Amino acid sequence: MIRQRTLKSIVKATGVGLHGGRKVTLVLRPAAPDTGVVFHRIDLDPPLDLPADPYAVCDTRMCSGLEKGGEKVGTVEHLMSALAGLGIDNLHVDVDAPEIPILDGSSGPFVFLLQSAGIEEQNAPKKFMRVKKPVEYREGDKWVRLEPYDGFRLTFSIVFNHPAIDSTSTSVTVDFAEQSYVRDVARARTFGFMQDVESMRAVGLALGGSLDNAIVMDEYRVLNADGLRYADEFVKHKVLDAIGDLYLCGYPLLAAYSAHKAGHALNNQILRVLLEDRQAWEVVTFEHDASTPAAVARQFAPALAGV
Known part of the structure; x- marks a missing residue:
């Protein structure tokens, strides 16, 4: 049986919020089967619970955030991506600020935290959302699509017309039946342009951004002294984001995802298109081992989560 997963113990981290620039303390706690991922704003009185929910998604300009009653928790996508990559279904996330810390701009530190706490299988079957028919969402030349697939595969292409990005691979396919989230995706960092920083900060964004938590480019080149972690790190980060955005539906997807020039907003829209067509999906x-697709069995092998 493919089982639900949570953490074995509590783990804590401190970092800075990418957009607010504030110090943030994050505590990850085990949760009972069928809890899902629930964020808790513990700095509020009373504390506010914000469950992962595509209909609670707000502020998709530069991140994916959740909103309830006018209060938010932003930049959830990198943590959600790590949870999806390691197959963690149930978790309490305590945070004392309006956003999750950015750490190094990838999901790598979250993977380290989660693996340090230990991953525990629970006595309940893992629930998947299986896509039964193709759905698509378009905005101009940007588009995103989900199609039936007995596993989880993502194909992404980007166009930035920037020499540093164009010199790398700008399209990628990741199939988790064959590839490892931890090795092949988790360390891809978010990226941005120096010329955008001033305008972003004027509207209260990227106040905590630095070369320590993003790939930063001027008009011609990458400014980070250590260069890129992957030859295709830019498009890999878009895949990383998509994994986290899609996991806000509450279940791992059995689907082939493909996208061109998409971002957080389109990823959220495709989930809404999917959920609103009740014939397009099932949980x-x-x-029983005999009923488990081979790709699912490989991705969620019980021996070592997500590796």
Whole structure:
């Protein structure tokens, strides 16, 4: 049986918020089966619970945030991506600020935290959302699509017309039946342009951004002294974001995702298109080995989560 997962113990981290620039303390706690991922703004009185929910997504300009009652928790996508990559279904996320810390701009530090706490299988079958028919969302020349697939595969292409990005691979396919989230995706960092920083900061964004938590480019080149972590790090980060954005539906997807020039907003829109067509999806479990698709069995092998 493919089982639900949570953490074995509590783990804590401190960092800075990418957009607010404030110090943030993050505590990850185990949760019971069928809890899902629930964010808790513990700095509020009373504390506010914000469950992962595509209909609670707000502020998709530069990140994915959740909003409830006028209060927010932003930049959830990198943590959500790590949870999806390691197959963690149930978790309490305590945070004392309006956003999750950016750490190094990738999901790598979250993977380290989660693996340090230990991953525990629970006595409940993992629930998947299986896409049964293709759905698509378009805005001009940007588009995103989900199609039936017995596993989870993502194909992404980007166009930036920037020499540093164009010199790398600008399209990629990642299939988790064959590739590792931890090795092949998790360390890809967010990226931005020096010329955008001033305008972003004028509207209260990127106040905590630096070369320590993003790939930064001027008009011609990457400014980070250590260069890129992957030859295709830019498009890999878009895949990383998409994994986190899609996991806000509450279940791991069984689907082939493909996108061109998409971002957080389109990823959220495709989830809404999917959920609103009740014939396009179903929730399934695999309680017997014989019924488990081979790609799912490989991705969620019980021996070592996500590696």
